[in-house]
Amino acid sequence: MTTISTEHYKNKAKEAIKDDVLQSALAGLQNRLGPATAAMYKNLPEGDELRYKAHEVRMFALDNLDMLLEQLAQKIRQRGGNVFFARDQKEAVNYCLEITRRRKAKLAVKGKSMVSEEIGLNDALIKDGVKAVETDLGEYIVQLAGEHPSHIIAPAIHKTRNQIGSLFEEKLGISYTNDPPTLTKAARKHLRDAFLTADIGFSGCNLACAETGHITTLSNEGNIRLATTLPKVHVAIMGMERIVASLEDHDALFRLLSRGAAAQNLAGYVSYIGGPALDSEIDGPEEFHLVILDNGRSKILADEEFKEILCCIRCAACLNVCPVYGKIGGHSYGCTYTGPIGAVLTPLMTDIGQSKDLFQGESLCGACQDNCPVNINLPRMLLALRAKTAEGDPRWNIKPSSPVEKFIFSIWSKLISNRKAYDFFFRLARFGQKILPTKNGEIRKLPPPFSGWTLDRDMQQIASKSFIQKWKETQK
């Protein structure tokens, strides 16, 4: 699921910042979708406050998750569907392979599903001799190029129309064009055959409804509908937290999700699927499977500090306003989940220590929370992850990352609790700073281990007199 490491992050980020094409694409994305989503929240009849209600709806679902999942499973089974509870990605993948083997499936079509990326489904299918075709246009483009998606909703946002034109010319054998409608038509034609002949369709699940026992899928392209209606078998994979209790909870959540994801009133296609087609129906899958996945989510659920992250409905609104994502792009995050959501989720699902650059790299500006359709307090959790890195946490298998830093801070805290020591220290510092290089009265370079601080900025010098000293003098 992840290739993240400090080296990977730094290298990819550097590459991304230098890449003018990517910078232009990211700026375009954020300049359009960021303000558009904010405007759409305002045009809700209930106003922006609907997000707080949606937050409660999601927290309610988390607090009752076991009962809701049980109800969902029971209802789907009553309709002849199959439900499998997968503890981790291995169990989930094996269940899927059992189905493709039993059905002797040769061709699978897939709707866009981050959770299927998370478990590495495509690779597993291909290794097992099943051709797995992504059908979302962005995912299709990225798959043809042999890359990973860089954005949850617009996976190929990092590619220009010219690049896509060349890619289609090479891989699809059409004559070069960079006209988006023509390129879209070419993909439409090629994928149509896949839809009509596929043996099995895979999808994710946006938000299941426990009360009625349905999963739901949202799209604009119609690819998920095609992938889950035409093939004889439909397998849906669902992160276990993607569920609401009551049917009308979808009213607020779908309107918010559509605004957060694409600044729309409602996604073009919203499907409720509760089981296979009836025998008396003409079409629809004859087999329906729902794979409910844990893969580290229960551990997050058990942590009071972090369980809020499970409210996420994967709309990517946070990516669309994050200044850091807007510079380093999705590939720097080295994992399925990118942007602010990825900066919290990836460490919690993999290893906090190894992925610390993700949350340390975020700026804590708070734009993500403001744009989040369910008002998730991402900054709070980013900070909490930093605290864990500094102080260590056995539960999350993390040792304090810098004992030296911890030591320095403990010395500092003693120093600042003693007036005389504090004054003496600053007298020394005022003197000592004279040997540091300056420009325009500001310090250009601090000595190690503080040199990182002055890599891209200058620092003010310590004033010749402290405020208290000056005050005392004016009082005389």
Add this chain to the structure above:
Amino acid sequence: MIEENLNNQDRFLKTVKEAIKASPGGYRKNREELFSRLSQSTIESRLKKIQNRTRADQLKLLDLLMEQAEPINLRVMPVKNLQSASESIKELILDKNPEWGTVKKVAAWKHPLIDKLSLGDALAKYDIPVYQSELKSTDDLPAGKQMIREQIFESFVGITAADFCIAQTASLVMKSHPNQARAVSLVPSIHVAVIELNQIIENLGEFYFLQKWDPIQKKEGLTNCMTLISGPSKTGDIELIMVHGAHGPCELHLFVITGET
């Protein structure tokens, strides 16, 4: 396998339950209180309000629908009666060209409203077949279904009715029923839908309310597959440029029979 599955489930849910206990959020409820309830009087008064909508109210909803339909490229055409609808649909079919090839074929649901349009007869003289997705006999169901499937795949126009139309989001609601193939609103390049004026409801909230509390809707349930369609297919995946017509239909035409005299 089933027993194994249930043990799997028990173990899984036990882990979840323990996790919830470790981090209580204050929203935990008993099983009986999990789902929202309304008082009988609230339900009745709200149902009455919806049922007692006047024609003027319905026409206002039609206006709202048309306003919301425009930006999403959904073409809404109010027509006076069935005959008018039939004429207009016929003209559309004659006017439009297939996306691939030149042969024109049409697929349609077997549905009382669509039957009344008598499109088969209207188009017969132009040599345009109208395939109704109806399983005529129960011998060899798979072959029958396959034949209908192929007919739909060859059609360039698909004609359906709908269960509801939600004005605020300009959405058509289609549950799954026998003889109403799902592919008709999905595979052909052009989707034509026909509804009556009183099928238009106000917003998503009203829609979900009816599904939960209207006796007929409640009894039917959502069915195994229910889809809300808001406009023809589209994508913005290439440089965020909006392109109408991705994998689903490229055009969606909605005829609303207003019953005007």
